[in-house]
Amino acid sequence: MGGVKVTMEVGADGVAVITIFNPPVNALAIPIIAGLKEKWTEATMRNDVKAIVLTGNGGRFSGGFDINVFQKVHGTGDISQLPDVSVDLVVNTMEDGKKPAVAAIEGLALGGGLELALGCHARIAAPRAQLGLPELSLGVMPGFGGTQRLPRLIGLSKAVEIMMTSKPIMSEEGKKLGLIDAIVPSSELLKVSRQWALDIAERRKPWTRSLHKTDKIGSRSEAREVLKVAREQVKQTAKNMPQHLACIDVIEEGIIHGGYHGVLKEAKVFKDLVLSDTSKGLVHVFFAQRATSKVPNVTDIGLKPRTVKKVAVIGGGLMGSGIATALALSSTFVVLKEINSEYLQKGMKAIEANIRGLVARKKLPQDKADRSLSMVKGALDFSDCKDVDMVIEAVIENVPLKQKIFSEIEKVCPPHCILATNTSTIDLNIIGENTISKDRIIGAHFFSPAHIMPLLEIVRTEKTSAQAILDLMAVGKAIKKVPVVVGNCTGFAVNRTFFPYSQGAHILVNLGVDVYRIDAQIARFGLPMGPFQLQDLTGYGVAVAVGKEFGSAFSDRTFKSPLIDLLIESGRNGKNNGKGYYIYEKGRKPRPDFTVLPIIEESRRLTNIMPGGKPIYVGDQEIIEMILFPVVNEACRVLDEGIVVRASDLDVASVLGMSFPSYRGGIIFWADTVGAGHIYRSLKKWSELYGNFFKPSRFLEERATKGIPLSAPASTPSASRSRM
Numbered sequence: 071m072g073g074v075k076v077t078m079e080v081g082a083d084g085v086a087v088i089t090i091f092n093p094p095v096n097a098l099a100i101p102i103i104a105g106l107k108e109k110w111t112e113a114t115m116r117n118d119v120k121a122i123v124l125t126g127n128g129g130r131f132s133g134g135f136d137i138n139v140f141q142k143v144h145g146t147g148d149i150s151q152l153p154d155v156s157v158d159l160v161v162n163t164m165e166d167g168k169k170p171a172v173a174a175i176e177g178l179a180l181g182g183g184l185e186l187a188l189g190c191h192a193r194i195a196a197p198r199a200q201l202g203l204p205e206l207s208l209g210v211m212p213g214f215g216g217t218q219r220l221p222r223l224i225g226l227s228k229a230v231e232i233m234m235t236s237k238p239i240m241s242e243e244g245k246k247l248g249l250i251d252a253i254v255p256s257s258e259l260l261k262v263s264r265q266w267a268l269d270i271a272e273r274r275k276p277w278t279r280s281l282h283k284t285d286k287i288g289s290r291s292e293a294r295e296v297l298k299v300a301r302e303q304v305k306q307t308a309k310n311m312p313q314h315l316a317c318i319d320v321i322e323e324g325i326i327h328g329g330y331h332g333v334l335k336e337a338k339v340f341k342d343l344v345l346s347d348t349s350k351g352l353v354h355v356f357f358a359q360r361a362t363s364k365v366p367n368v369t370d371i372g373l374k375p376r377t378v379k380k381v382a383v384i385g386g387g388l389m390g391s392g393i394a395t396a397l398a399l400s401s402t403f404v405v406l407k408e409i410n411s412e413y414l415q416k417g418m419k420a421i422e423a424n425i426r427g428l429v430a431r432k433k434l435p436q437d438k439a440d441r442s443l444s445m446v447k448g449a450l451d452f453s454d455c456k457d458v459d460m461v462i463e464a465v466i467e468n469v470p471l472k473q474k475i476f477s478e479i480e481k482v483c484p485p486h487c488i489l490a491t492n493t494s495t496i497d498l499n500i501i502g503e504n505t506i507s508k509d510r511i512i513g514a515h516f517f518s519p520a521h522i523m524p525l526l527e528i529v530r531t532e533k534t535s536a537q538a539i540l541d542l543m544a545v546g547k548a549i550k551k552v553p554v555v556v557g558n559c560t561g562f563a564v565n566r567t568f569f570p571y572s573q574g575a576h577i578l579v580n581l582g583v584d585v586y587r588i589d590a591q592i593a594r595f596g597l598p599m600g601p602f603q604l605q606d607l608t609g610y611g612v613a614v615a616v617g618k619e620f621g622s623a624f625s626d627r628t629f630k631s632p633l634i635d636l637l638i639e640s641g642r643n644g645k646n647n648g649k650g651y652y653i654y655e656k657g658r659k660p661r662p663d664f665t666v667l668p669i670i671e672e673s674r675r676l677t678n679i680m681p682g683g684k685p686i687y688v689g690d691q692e693i694i695e696m697i698l699f700p701v702v703n704e705a706c707r708v709l710d711e712g713i714v715v716r717a718s719d720l721d722v723a724s725v726l727g728m729s730f731p732s733y734r735g736g737i738i739f740w741a742d743t744v745g746a747g748h749i750y751r752s753l754k755k756w757s758e759l760y761g762n763f764f765k766p767s768r769f770l771e772e773r774a775t776k777g778i779p780l781s782a783p784a785s786t787p788s789a790s791r792s793r794m
């Protein structure tokens with residue numbers, strides 16, 4: 071805690087520079103807030119201080135309120151741990167204080183950090199500083215007056231957008247909007263800010279108290295319209311979460327009753343939101359995501375990641391072209407290797423389409439797109455891979471083919487080259503069977519579409535070197551993925567955990583439950599779509615292949631549903647050919663296709679699992695549980711076998727790889743909120759009624775009977791934990 075402090079230096083010019091020190095992001099921890107109050111009060115009282123400049127040490131203004139405090143409140147339920155910053159510090163001490171203050175912003179000013187700057191009387195920023203109010207992404211809302219001051223400085227519509235999306239803007243945009251008063255080079259930031267503060271003191275520049283501004287908000291009726299549209303949008307984009315609508319209500323309060331009333335309501339609602347389950351889940355995911363970058367015996371043994379400048383991607387299909395796109399977008403040279411010029415052209419075209427698509431959606435500027443495309447070179451021969459630092463094989467799931475590729479690349483590529491495979495199911499030891507340097511073999515499992523989905527599952531075998539893992543983690547970060555390191559087993563951590571998801575859905579259908587009802591319930595729970603629509607989207611071929619793989623690895627608990635085969639026989643292939651459980655037509659939302667019902671009936675007849683031949687009766691909640699509890703059960707096996715480093719890695723993987731709702735905190739966090747006991751008893755009951763698929767795992771049974779959360783680390787590693 072030695073480095074956590076607030077300092078004040080008073081110059082001969084009469085400016086007190088107050089600096090926040092709390093590396094790495096100058097988070098506003100409780101001692102920092104106390105320090106700010108103390109220094110500000112001192113500066114206000116000292117006769118030699120004419121004006122104040124607030125800044126952050128180390129090139130970053132502040133990353134906002136200390137999120138660790140939220141976690142403490144979540145653990146204890148004690149809301150009194152939250153200090154009164156909004157009125158006591160920002161309104162009374164800073165904004166309404168007797169001395170003018172200027173915020174000198176570099177790097178970033180996010181959340182409470184930006185709100186402190188809003189409480190100053192002017193803001194000077196360095197180029198490309200990030201400014202944002204991302205609180206909603208943590209399940210709370212701005213709590214230091216941001217809901218009131220930002221609209222008053224930049225107008226309601228843009229302020230609402232910044233808060234609702236949680237996305238930062240750059241200081242250049244902030245300048246155009248009126249949030250930033252001037253942009254100056256970093257080297258001049260303090261000098262200009264000091265002068266600006268003195269100019270305010272001497273009335274050469276306006277002494278603006280943002281909370282009192284009204285000129286940018288517009289008329290009541292305009293404001294009402296903006297808020298109405300925002301409410302409608304968030305009902306679609308932020309289902310099941312309270313903070314967006316709560317934030318809009320608070321903004322409205324300020325518009326109707328004035329900024330100060332808005333601040334008071336904000337402070338109250340902020341505290342309610344901190345205690346919400348949504349905030350608990352999202353804050354958990356925030357820290358869980360950062361924890362993935364800490365891997366014992368890899369990131370803590372003094373190794374440094376080596377530079378990976380050039381990567382060969384073998385196979386230009388859907389996955390290969392997506393991976394190549396992700397690499398090229400982050401300025402890595404890519405060799406895309408295919409077996410003939412037709413396939414190669416297809417792959418290159420797919421990369422181009424991916425990149426052009428980002429430009430069309432305004433996610434990438436044209437010049438960056440051109441630069442990215444120039445990073446990719448096509449190749450038909452392995453000799454083009456002789457100077458690459460990493461190979462990522464992304465061909466079809468065919469064992470002999472993969473084995474052949476691996477022994478060839480081992481011969482051609484330099485000895486330091488990492489040999490990665492994008493397989494989603496096949497055991498890495500089998501793929502690398504004919505390869506000599508087994509320490510370089512590693513799994514780089516991307517999720518489709520690879521240039522968009524944020525998860526990278528890094529799979530290691532017992533022989534993979536720590537250096538190779540570290541290098542791939544660094545590549546993952548460079549291409550803006552969240553790398554999660556896992557052990558080797560069928561399906562690895564993510565696909566294995568979620569295999570029972572579609573299995574459970576198929577059991578339910580064969581027990582007589584309606585497919586569309588199942589999909590609707592799962593969507594209501596918060597996944598982007600239900601299991602049947604997902605199956606339509608990924609194609610039935612994938613379902614068959616994955617089913618086979620898992621069926622042989624976990625035959626004790628695999629349910630063999632004939633439904634997919636029947637659908638294929640009847641000429642359906644999901645979204646691919648526009649015919650699945652749903653009808654797919656361009657420009658329209660998928661619509662249920664009721665002509666599928668007789669096929670489902672046929673499946674039910676063949677499996678004959680309905681007790682007494684009659685459809686079972688289940689409530690809506692039970693549908694969700696019968697699909698997700700088996701997922702939790704498999705997650706327990708993954709934990710028990712030590713496939714992941716820590717339980718929260720599965721939370722991150724489920725959120726980023728499977729779109730499990732982040733506000734529920736990920737699969738294990740959610741399971742713990744439901745309670746291991748309830749999950750265990752439910753699975754036990756269903757296993758007695760409907761068979762082995764539901765049988766509770768040893769790990770779940772033990773945790774449930776001892777009353778230990780599933781997320782608690784194992785006290786003594788089980789025999790199989792040696793995998794990591």
Ligand SMILES: C[C@H](O)CC(=O)SCCNC(=O)CCNC(=O)[C@H](O)C(C)(C)COP(=O)(O)OP(=O)(O)OC[C@H]1O[C@@H](n2cnc3c(N)ncnc32)[C@H](O)[C@@H]1OP(=O)(O)O
Nearest residue numbers: 095097133134135136137138180181182204212213214360
């Ligand atoms: C009342 C107020 O309105 C409420 C608030 O202010 S809520 C907080 C709002 N602020 C935020 O949401 C910002 C959260 N932070 C971020 O988005 C990113 O950390 C960042 C953009 C600031 C920096 O990103 P990056 O450089 O990639 O570093 P990143 O690895 O994320 O963070 C570095 C470390 O700082 C920590 N950190 C970042 N922001 C923090 C915060 N606000 N509080 C506490 N710790 C924080 C991270 O946990 C991480 O710790 P670790 O090294 O021990 O894992």
